[in-house]
Amino acid sequence: MKHWLTILLTVLTTTLQAQQRFEATVVDARTDEVLPFASVYVDSQVSTITNAEGTFALSCQPADTLRITYVGYKSTTIQASLLRNVVRLEPQALLLHEVTVVPIGPMVNKICKETLRMRRKHAGKKSHFYYRQTAFSDSTCYEFVEAFLKGGAAVALHDLKLQSGRYAGLQSDDDNAYAFFGNFFTFSQLEVAETYAQPLPDEDVVPLFRNYDKFYDLSYNVKAEGDDRIFIIHFEPKPDIVKKYAILGATLYVDEKTLHLRRIVGTGYNFRIQTKFTSSNDQGPYLTMIKNYSTDFSYVIDLTEDNGFPEVQSAFVEAVYEADGKTITTRSLLYNLGNNDKKRRHSFWGRMFNSIAEQFTKSDDQDLRFGSVLHKKIEQQGYDPEFWSRNEIVRRTPIEQEVMELFEQQNLFGVFQ
Numbered sequence: 580m581k582h583w584l585t586i587l588l589t590v591l592t593t594t595l596q597a598q599q600r601f602e603a604t605v606v607d608a609r610t611d612e613v614l615p616f617a618s619v620y621v622d623s624q625v626s627t628i629t630n631a632e633g634t635f636a637l638s639c640q641p642a643d644t645l646r647i648t649y650v651g652y653k654s655t656t657i658q659a660s661l662l663r664n665v666v667r668l669e670p671q672a673l674l675l676h677e678v679t680v681v682p683i684g685p686m687v688n689k690i691c692k693e694t695l696r697m698r699r700k701h702a703g704k705k706s707h708f709y710y711r712q713t714a715f716s717d718s719t720c721y722e723f724v725e726a727f728l729k730g731g732a733a734v735a736l737h738d739l740k741l742q743s744g745r746y747a748g749l750q751s752d753d754d755n756a757y758a759f760f761g762n763f764f765t766f767s768q769l770e771v772a773e774t775y776a777q778p779l780p781d782e783d784v785v786p787l788f789r790n791y792d793k794f795y796d797l798s799y800n801v802k803a804e805g806d807d808r809i810f811i812i813h814f815e816p817k818p819d820i821v822k823k824y825a826i827l828g829a830t831l832y833v834d835e836k837t838l839h840l841r842r843i844v845g846t847g848y849n850f851r852i853q854t855k856f857t858s859s860n861d862q863g864p865y866l867t868m869i870k871n872y873s874t875d876f877s878y879v880i881d882l883t884e885d886n887g888f889p890e891v892q893s894a895f896v897e898a899v900y901e902a903d904g905k906t907i908t909t910r911s912l913l914y915n916l917g918n919n920d921k922k923r924r925h926s927f928w929g930r931m932f933n934s935i936a937e938q939f940t941k942s943d944d945q946d947l948r949f950g951s952v953l954h955k956k957i958e959q960q961g962y963d964p965e966f967w968s969r970n971e972i973v974r975r976t977p978i979e980q981e982v983m984e985l986f987e988q989q990n991l992f993g994v995f996q
Contacts, residue, residue, distance in 0.1 A: 653804055
């Protein structure tokens with residue numbers, strides 16, 4: 580028994596020593612502009628995406644092959660040991676409208692039906708997600724949230740539950756100062772297809788539904804790589820509609836052969852969001868107020884078909900608005916870690932991962948609904964600094980890293996005010 584244990588430890592030590600940390604920035608080969616949220620894939624257990632600045636980091640063996648993809652660009656593969664500071668991706672060729680065989684109107688209807696079919700068929704399949712949220716007042720970051728979530732990812736995120744998380748925030752000294760978006764995670768759960776023929780006044784308007792042409796002006800492009808073509812369909816909300824509804828403006832990247840969504844980029848107008856303010860009053864130094872407001876936000880959602888159906892791989896959301904003379908910016912990034920229980924359980928590394936995962940699933944999963952305050956739910960579970968020291972998942976930007984380290988030094992994590 581001791582002999583086999585010695586061999587196992589030797590193999591484990593050798594494997595760990597063989598792994599190295601590799602970093603690079605992914606850019607457009609023609610313009611050198613960074614490509615945020617590009618997919619970097621080694622295998623089902625080793626993958627990540629680039630952050631908002633186009634940079635990624637992951638640990639793997641030097642002989643491993645990285646496959647780097649970005650919708651609308653030619654994918655590339657490179658051995659980890661040959662990786663340099665910059666990876667350049669070539670954009671796919673932009674074709675003329677005349678190359679399309681099917682008129683875009685009927686095509687949109689087919690895309691809508693296929694999107695709804697995929698959502699129904701795979702609604703029960705769950706994944707694990709890593710979530711990061713930051714908030715800034717002008718240039719000062721005063722909030723940092725990280726969490727592991729679980730829920731459905733087919734076409735759109737849904738039924739999210741909190742597994743574990745950590746939160747740190749600075750209390751403002753200013754009266755009526757903005758504190759946080761309590762339900763910002765809900766903005767990652769954007770639906771782009773609905774079954775209604777006419778949305779009700781209190782319903783969100785999305786691009787893919789029966790009478791979309793009454794609410795949107797439509798235009799499109801086509802990109803191609805070999806025999807593969809992607810339709811890039813722009814849904815611009817009509818000016819009079821923006822005044823009446825919460826509506827998603829969107830550009831959909833759609834695979835011509837499968838009619839499956841590959842990427843969704845756009846702006847949401849007039850969406851509800853919860854904000855927490857602090858204000859002094861006669862009863863004490865501060866009074867907490869939770870209100871619902873309307874705000875516009877931008878978003879980028881990438882989808883993958885690694886599991887044979889379109890599911891959300893990552894979601895980035897940013898909201899910017901003015902409050903009390905300050906520019907308030909809140910950002911969130913969500914990344915799909917896959918169904919780790921199924922993918923990892925049969926391998927040695929899978930068992931290693933599951934043993935770590937047990938640390939953030941000891942508490943009962945907590946439903947996250949529109950009215951949920953993520954920070955409060957995180958506080959109820961307690962804070963394990965040892966666990967969080969091992970989990971970066973998606974590389975932090977320099978300012979995110981600086982803020983996280985500052986909050987750690989001040990022992991602010993795990994405390995909610």
